[in-house]
Amino acid sequence: MLTALVPMASSPDGGFKAPTVGEFFPGELIFIGTPFAMTRINLMGLLMAGVLSLFFVVAFAKPKLVPSGVQNLGEMAIDLVQKNVIDEALGDKGKKYAPYLISMFWLLFAFNITGILPTMHLAISSVIAIPLMFAVIAWLVFNIQGVRALGFFHYLKANLFPPGIPWPIYILVTPIEFVSTFLLRPLTLTIRLLANMMAGHLLLVLFFSATSSLLLADGFVKIFAIPSFLMGFAFTLFEILIAVLQAYIFTLLTAVYIDSATSEEH
Amino acid sequence: MELFAEISGNVNAIGYGLAAIGPGIGIGILVGKALEGIARQPEATSVLRTNMFLGIAFTEALALIGLVAGFLFV
Numbered sequence: 001m002l003t004a005l006v007p008m009a010s011s012p013d014g015g016f017k018a019p020t021v022g023e024f025f026p027g028e029l030i031f032i033g034t035p036f037a038m039t040r041i042n043l044m045g046l047l048m049a050g051v052l053s054l055f056f057v058v059a060f061a062k063p064k065l066v067p068s069g070v071q072n073l074g075e076m077a078i079d080l081v082q083k084n085v086i087d088e089a090l091g092d093k094g095k096k097y098a099p100y101l102i103s104m105f106w107l108l109f110a111f112n113i114t115g116i117l118p119t120m121h122l123a124i125s126s127v128i129a130i131p132l133m134f135a136v137i138a139w140l141v142f143n144i145q146g147v148r149a150l151g152f153f154h155y156l157k158a159n160l161f162p163p164g165i166p167w168p169i170y171i172l173v174t175p176i177e178f179v180s181t182f183l184l185r186p187l188t189l190t191i192r193l194l195a196n197m198m199a200g201h202l203l204l205v206l207f208f209s210a211t212s213s214l215l216l217a218d219g220f221v222k223i224f225a226i227p228s229f230l231m232g233f234a235f236t237l238f239e240i241l242i243a244v245l246q247a248y249i250f251t252l253l254t255a256v257y258i259d260s261a262t263s264e265e266h
Numbered sequence: 267m268e269l270f271a272e273i274s275g276n277v278n279a280i281g282y283g284l285a286a287i288g289p290g291i292g293i294g295i296l297v298g299k300a301l302e303g304i305a306r307q308p309e310a311t312s313v314l315r316t317n318m319f320l321g322i323a324f325t326e327a328l329a330l331i332g333l334v335a336g337f338l339f340v
Contacts, residue, residue, distance in 0.1 A: 021337050088316045188327045195330035198337075249323045256320065 016213035019205040024127055024198065045124045048110040056106075081105045081251065089255035097258060100141065104134065105251040108193075112243035115201055116236050123243070126197035128190065135189040138254040143182075146261030158264065185257060189250060196246050200239045207232030278336035285332020292325040 028037040059074025067075050081102045086094035094101075111130055115123030125131050146155045159181050160174045207228055214225035300318035304311050 088312065188324075191330055191334060192323060192327055195334050199330075199333055245319075249319055252316065252319060253323060 016210060019202050019209065021198075023122070023201065023205060026122075041122060041124055041127055044114055044120055044122070045111065045130070048114060048124065049107065052106055052110045077106060078102055085248065085251050085255055089252055090259050093259065093262065094255070097141075097255070101251050101255055104138075104254065105247050108134065108247035108250055109243060112193075112197060112246055113240070115197060115204075115243065116239045121201075121204075123197040123201060125193055125246075126201050128194055131190045131193040134193070134250065135186040138189060138250075138257065139182075139186040142254070142257040142261040145258055149262040150264070155261070159261075189253060193246050193250055196242055200235070200242055203235050204232060204239065207235060282332050282336045285335070286329045289325050289327075289329035293322055296321045296325060 024041075026040045028039050029043065031037045055070075056074060056077075059070045059077075063071060082094075082098060085105065086098055086101055090097060108125065111124040113123075114120040115126065146159075149155075150158060160177050161170060162173065162177065165173065211225045211228040211232060214221055214228055297318060300314050300321075303314050307314075
């Protein structure tokens with residue numbers, strides 16, 4: 001009976017095998033061999049995006065002044081981002097960016113939470129394409145809005161030549177500002193989300209595969225399966241927190257970047 | 267020359283350990299200071315909390331780059 005518990009991460013002889021990055025490269029499932037070949041992760045992404053769209057469409061299909069049922073939930077979902085991210089970081093300017101930021105937050109949350117959803121068990125955002133795409137869009141949004149608000153040369157000047165320092169310092173400051181504003185911002189957005197999701201998944205696989213290997217081991221080692229399982233369980237709860245927190249941080253940083261790009265003073 | 271000890275396994279684990287020291291201390295100081303501020307001025311909680319998360323995001327990036335590097339340079 002116990003052999004049924006052995007996860008994929010175990011080696012064929014039943015011994016323990018540590019999880020590797022191979023976890024994040026599952027085989028193709030449909031349209032194999034064509035450019036549209038899809039892995040498990042792509043299908044999960046389509047499913048979650050569909051579920052999320054369906055939820056918001058149902059919630060606001062017939063909006064009423066006094067909300068009831070699903071509309072209540074939908075309004076709570078929007079209010080959460082509006083109050084905690086947009087009002088905090090953008091203030092009055094936030095109205096224009098609310099649709100973008102709110103849909104980004106909930107899409108990121110849906111992509112992160114699959115890491116702990118039963119039968120899925122792999123965060124969609126733990127492959128680099130997803131965080132990178134979100135970061136590129138955020139980069140485009142804050143740059144385009146900055147250029148629109150201040151004009152191209154003024155925007156570059158505001159970002160690359162911070163006022164109030166003697167001119168020789170610009171030789172040092174300007175390249176640093178260029179790298180940190182235009183290159184490192186999207187890069188750190190990507191890596192922060194990707195690495196958090198990757199690390200979370202590897203931790204869960206490590207604890208649960210250790211649990212089953214220990215359970216199948218001979219002798220008194222068996223009892224160490226219990227703390228291993230408890231740790232895995234605790235980290236599953238922790239991953240829910242991380243899924244929300246990373247979506248929040250990604251959205252908040254995007255909002256802060258938009259704010260700093262569109263205002264005169266930093 | 268005779269070898270007295272031999273290291274086997276992956277050195278990347280040590281690299282990640284080193285990369286985690288700085289951000290660990292940094293996040294500790296950051297959250298501690300933010301809590302101090304909140305305790306002194308509870309009405310400023312929301313601003314402090316937002317800025318605390320921002321600071322954590324920047325500090326944490328270093329440790330995460332260390333983690334990714336561990337996988338990249340196997």
